[in-house]
Amino acid sequence: MRTMLATLLTLSATVAPAALNAQSVAPPQIPVETLKTVTKTLSSDEYGGRAPGTEGAEKTIAYITKRFQEAGLKPGNHGKWTQDVPLVEITAQDVQPLTFTGGKQPLSFDYRNDMVVATYRVTPKINLENSDVVFVGYGINAPERGWNDYAGVDVKGKTVVILVNDPDWQQSDLKGTFNGREMTYYGRWTYKYEEAARQGAAAAIIVHQTEPAAYGWNVVQSSWTGPQLEQDTPGDHMDQSKAIGWIQLDAAKQLFASAGKDFAALSAAAGKKGFHAVPLGVEASTSFVNTIRRQASKNVVGILPGTKRPDEVVLYSAHWDHLGHCDPVDGDDICNGAADNASGIAGLVALAEANAEAGATARSQVFLAVTAEESGLLGSKYYAENPVYPLAKTVGGVNMDVLNLIGPTKDFVITGIGKSELEDLVKPLVAAQNRVIKPESHPEAGHYYRSDHFSFAKLGVPMLSAGSGIDLVDGGTAAGKKAEDDYTANRYHQPSDEYDPNWNWQGAVQDLQIYYQLGRELADSDRWPNWYQGTEFRAVRDKSRAAVQ
Known part of the structure; x- marks a missing residue:
């Protein structure tokens, strides 16, 4: 995005910051025992996997509060330690198969094995009946990129099938x-459901493919079934659309074949500009009831x-x-989340x-442990939209989401590199190591x-998401x-993400030293790092910033 008014740019634009002196803030002694103890505690079975709204969640909140207080922090929400985040839990039950009729043969796909389906709507029952099915390619409407998969097609009340x-x-x-x-936000499943709803689709079903999704069907099963938070x-x-969900690749191929279409050929066509949505000539049906809490x-x-400057x-x-x-x-059904993200809280x-x-810095330093990231960044989204401390200041x-637990690396990876001036500030800190x-x-x-940095980024706050790469000092x-x-294959979002006393914490320590030095230098300076010109969050x-200057 770009600003529309030159005066606005003049008011808020900053000169690219000079590189930090890596020695201006000495690397701290990161307490490894704290890292071990907090991670082991929060990922123990006693905490039950830390799902919001559970007894384990209450224990988690109490434990983090206790550790913050013992660390020397003050309550950060106007004298309180917590900020309430209103959520609604929707649990789909009695989910009927997703059926397709009108093709060469009727098809019926089972919940969990072949497909998953849910809803954002807070309503006791969802009934999708004989909904016309349209393949909309990647389901993207991006006028600034000259791309609209919905051009020339009306999908109101219909079911759209989308590529990830x-x-x-x-x-x-x-x-x-x-x-x-590099994936853009248009590639994320969250965007695809948002756009389908804007187009009036009754249902939106994404075809699961492991490589472009970046995780297997097992992750879809564990994340999309059971209680869902919004x-x-x-x-x-x-x-929002009545129903949203995923379908296995093999099931999608059967659907297209029944409709007399070639899935591979249409998928290839969808990757080219000028693609037009294709009605499949079949109808989709499913239903389920919801328990709402x-x-x-x-x-x-x-x-x-x-x-x-405590207000900054x-x-x-x-x-x-x-x-x-x-x-x-x-026999183990607790997703303990040791790496993801007990380690980040540690x-x-x-x-x-x-x-x-x-000791204290010129600016305030805020430590925020957010809820419901696994449900769509809901805790950080709520804070960003209802900030205790104004985002303009x-x-x-x-943001920390999964620390390095396998040992020190020769490399440091910045997620979404090329977006903000924080990258210039961190370069000498990385070089010093x-x-x-x-x-x-x-x-x-x-x-x-x-992850949660995105909730702040899209509202303008530069947040670093970075850490160890994969070039290990020991093993390359x-x-x-x-x-x-x-x-990714054996622990991510699975019960096997458990605490391991043999983890090597030295890589995590290196990364945390960089986070400390960067944050402390910012907190003792008058710098206001911005997004690079032309990036989507700059405007x-x-x-x-112009509003407070």
Whole structure:
């Protein structure tokens, strides 16, 4: 995005910041025992997987509050430790098969095995009956990129079938209408459901493919079944599609074949500009009932008040929630979430301890543990939309989602690189550790849009999402890739994401030292890092900063 008024740019534009002196803030002693203890505690079975609205969640909130207080923080929400986050829990039950009629043969796909289906609507029953099916390619409407998969087709009341990721995700480079291999927000499933709803679709079904989705069907099963959380807002989300969900690739191929279409050929066509949506000539049906429970979860907020400009804040964030109980593996149905993200909360506590020990800075430092990240970044979204500290006076910060638990690396990866001036500030800190900055190994996964920094970024606040790459000091990229692939395949969103006493915390310590130095330098300076010119978040930051200058 770009600003419309030159005067606005003049008011808020900043000179690109000079590189930080890596020695101006000495690397702290990160308390490794804190990292171990917090991670082990929060990921124990006693906490039940930390799903919001459960007994385990209440224990989690109490534990984080206790650790913040012991670290030396003050209550961060006008004298309170927590911020209420209104949520509504929707649990689909008696889910009927997703059927397709009118093709060469009737098809029926079973819940969980072949498809998953849910709803954002807060209503006791969903009934999708004989809904015309339309293949809308990647389901993108991006006028600024000259792309509209919905052009010339009316999908009101119909079921749209959508491909995951962006049209050019299979490119090897980062050049293309949608940044090539690097996923844009248009590639995220959240966007695809949002756009389908804007187009009036009754249902939106994404075809699951492991590589462009960046996770297997097992992750869809564990994440999309059981209780689902959404922000509790007026209107009960009745402007959303009746049903949203995923379908297995093999099932999608059967659907297209029954409709007399070639899935591979249409998928290839959908990747080219000028693609037109294709009615499949079949009708979709399913139904399910919902159990609805309204509740309030909590963000935990601690602060180290600033000494000179306490109204200006530097923000550290991490999410405390995980999936709770999930699909059992060998009789274990607790998704403990040790790496994801008990480790991130451990990092948050360790940074609070290190900063409190070092003493107050000119600006305030806020430590925010958010809820419901796994349900769509709901806790951070609520805070960003209802900030305790105005976003126009939030300098920037760091979000932590899964620390490095496999050992020190030679590289440091910035997620969504090329977006903000925080990258210039962090370069000398990385160099001081004799490490190099590298691009993401899997830019097609869209990690920039998958964690809580995005809630702040889209409202203008520069937030760093970065950490160790896969070039391990001991074993190189081969060992790092093996560990990364093993985590994705065998632990991510599964009961096996459990605490391991043999983890190597030295890589996490290195990353946390960088986060500390960056945050502390910002907190003791008068810098206002911005987004680079031409990036999608620059205009909103310029506007918010202009309003307070």
